Amino acid sequence: MGIVAKPMLGDCREVLKTLPDDSIDLVVTSPPYADRRKHTYGGVAPDDYVAWFLPISAEIKRVLKPTGTFILNIKERVVNGERHTYVLELILAMRQQGWLWTEEFIWHKKNSYPGKWPNRFRDAWERLLQFNKQRKFNMYQEAVMIPVGDWAQKRLRRLSPTDKVRDVSRVGSGFGKRVANWVGRERVYPTNVLHLATETRNRRHSAVFPEALPEFFIKLFTREGDWVLDPFMGSGTTLKVAYRLRRNSIGIDIMPEYYEMVQRALASMQPYLLEPEGVYDDGQTSRS
């Protein structure tokens, strides 16, 4: 089966219109944040962000299959000393548009550089909002399991009597656990916090996300041969990872230099022969 990785040049507000309905399994993208990269590829004022994004999310909704997922990497910036509310407003507006806001993952940036601000600490996380068109969507949880970790060795060595029975949550959530179930297990499901270092190697694009980020979602929400879309592809991280994992992909960028850079990068890639797969950690072990 041949795998397609197709970068496209243009404004995604226009280019998305050329893609067929219900054709994409996963959209994973990091749009320009409000005002952030004004000097490189233009910025959108925080107050205009929702109005700017809604036509794009409408097109994403049209091209996404009913079983598909949309992952939006975004973070509200500080304006006049407080966090702007455009992300919160966007979530509400997208729900009005018919999206389900299914989940929020957090990208914990393990290597964010230290700094000092008078009224806040360094920002070490970003949102990864998950939107779906319907409650039942494709999800392959086994594909992103992680090693059980050191805690299990210590915790499971000495089991208490309650560990051997189902311990029902005291807050009445109906959630229960039986710790003894974990004995002998080597891999467990991850949490909704992704502990990943920011990408520092790629100097040709100012806002690259680490390969392990699209990789996690591509594995979680697609299978080989499925279609992945990144309407703000930048340096093409999503396309490169999709190609390596044998998923078809489409990327769009408004900047000719990024489009050409992605074309060159993809031309030099060979499926199967690429970097080792990313490792998702549980935040307890120190890897970077």
Ligand SMILES: C[S@@+](CC[C@H](N)C(=O)[O-])C[C@H]1O[C@@H](n2cnc3c(N)ncnc32)[C@H](O)[C@@H]1O
């Ligand atoms: C935050 S970067 C994406 C980085 C990407 N995730 C990566 O790993 O390289 C956002 C990208 O969106 C592009 N962009 C901005 N406005 C756009 C638009 N209207 N249509 C398509 N691309 C756009 C910018 O040129 C930039 O490369």
